[in-house]
Structures are given as structure tokens and as C-alpha cells.
Amino acid sequence: MDTSFKASPLSIPEYVLSPGGRPMPILGLGTAASPPVGSQVTKAAILQAIELGYRHFDTACLYGSEQPLGEAIAEAVSVGLIKSRDDLFITSKLWCSDAHGGLVLPALRRSLKNLKLEYLDLYLIHWPVSSKPGYEFPIKQEDFVATDFNAVWKAMEDCQRLGLTKSIGVSNFSCKKLADILAFAEIPPAVNQVELNPLWQQKKLREFCKANGILVTAYAPLGAQGTIWGSNRVLECEILKQIAKEKGKTVAQICLRWGVEQGISILVKSFNKERMKSNLEIFNWSLSPEEARKIDDIPQTRLCRGENYISKYGPFKTIEELWDGEI
Known part of the structure; x- marks a missing residue:
């Protein structure tokens, strides 16, 4: 993977994913809005973000935001905010x-x-677990089943070969689970999207x-304050507050700049115009x-311990098993 910066028209650095x-x-x-918001709120926020200069958007089947994101993309093209869908980088899971x-x-x-859309830029396995077919969240403990990672990853590779996604990757995978995928992958994961911030580095x-040439993408870079699982502990960290005060920046900006300097990509979540601009x-x-x-x-x-993805019936009965001791 070429991790050198490449200047975009809006001066947001980029990573080139390979292959x-x-x-x-x-x-x-x-x-991902937690608690959920209406699709029109999501669509309006995405259009505002595009106008401000965002070109990378992250969604998932779970979030219920694919449709409003698609509507926002179509409207952004129609009103001339962007020339075409190709101006954007879209991830789903x-x-x-x-x-x-x-x-x-x-x-x-x-x-x-x-x-x-005709294609995604990145398609991720959302969690390293499988459940009985039929959408449900939270998943019932008795509905978890063992994942055939070989079969699932080969199907992900087929998605890329068919041109339905330009790259494939994973989310919430430990080192061990990544190593298991790498052992048989013909196309290695391009990205691993995980919780990452100054308090969970x-x-x-x-x-x-x-x-292994895998780009790390950070979710909850500010601690996911306001979500059902998040906390204000990142934004209230005294060390970060002190640095922000001395530097004349916000704590959020310190966290995001720190992430940039770690060589990772970052997903922020705010539908507030001023915070989107500040970020x-x-x-x-x-x-x-x-x-x-x-x-x-x-x-x-x-912070995100993954309690919703363990079950007394297995395959992961404890938090330690889910993360392979990386807790």
C-alpha cells in the first residue's frame, strides 16, 4: 500500500489503497447516528459536509444511512457541488x-x-462474527454462529474482482484475526476500521x-460522546485539554491532528455545521x-468492548475471546 500523501483539490491529504x-x-x-435520526436530517448533513469539503463518507447496512447518503450524492451532483460520484470515496459494510x-x-x-451506485470504494466486514440469516440488532445470543472466514473472504474478493467495490477490508479485527485472513487471502485487506483515539491508541x-500494508481507520476518534455506548472521557481528558489550551485549538482538533500524525485515516461524526468545519x-x-x-x-x-457480539453459546463467549486478549 502506498501511504504517501497526495494533495486533493480541497487540500485534504489522501492515502492510495492497494491493490x-x-x-x-x-x-x-x-x-452512524446514535440515537437514530431521520433520513432527511442525515441527507441534509451529508450535503452540508460535501459543501464544506468532505469527500469521504462511511456508512453500513446496520446504520440505515445508505439510502439518504445515496440521495445526497445524487443531489450533490445535480446541483453542481461535485462533478460526479467519482469525486467521492464511499465505504459500506x-x-x-x-x-x-x-x-x-x-x-x-x-x-x-x-x-x-454502481460501485463502492471500500467494502468492509463489519464485525468478525456471523449470525443466522435475517437482519437483527442486537443479535440474540442463540443466533450467533461460527464464521467461515475463508468462504466469507473469498466472496469479498469476488466482489472486488467483479468491480462492485474497488477495495475490501475489515472492521473490529484483532491482530490474530487479521493474521488468520492474511494466511489464505489472495487479495489482502486494505483497511481495518477500529476504535482508536488518544485514550485507546x-x-x-x-x-x-x-x-502488513493495512491502513488503520479510526472510528470514535473523539470518544463517541452522545452515543449509547460512547463517553465524554476523551474530550474531558485533562492532558488533552491542557494541550488544546496552550495551542489555541479545540480538544477535538488535538485528537484529530494526533491521529493524522499517526499515519491513520479518521472518521468524524458530527452533523453540526460548525463542528464539521472545525474538524x-x-x-x-x-x-x-x-x-x-x-x-x-x-x-x-x-471503550467499545463489543458486548453485543459475545454469547454464552459461542463462538466468542468473552470479551477476551472476541479481541484475542487485546483489551
């Missing part, structure tokens, strides 16, 4: 109930139909991914070595 991937702006907008070899391609086709995982203002300054060291020394704790 055969498109340039991915390193800062993108997540569309395979839900657990479709994480079966024979269901992957139909699931991607449904996502494309929802989005009214994922150093071991980042090192593993870098060594873009992270590319013309840097953290000092001392500031970076202070962040590096912050005590670490995982």
Missing part, C-alpha cells in the same frame, strides 16, 4: 447476518441499490497493520514532540 484502490481522503464523515459465503455478494448488491494493532482545520499545523509524548503516555482503556 487497485482509489485515493481515500484521510478524514471522512461517519453517518457487511452485516453479521450476511457474513456467510453465499450471502456476501447479494448483501453488497443491496447496499449498492440503496445507495443508487491501539499501538500493537497499528504496528501489525503497518507491517477540517487540522492540516496546517502540527503537535510538538513534547505534546506528542504527553499524549503517548495517557493511560489506555477500550
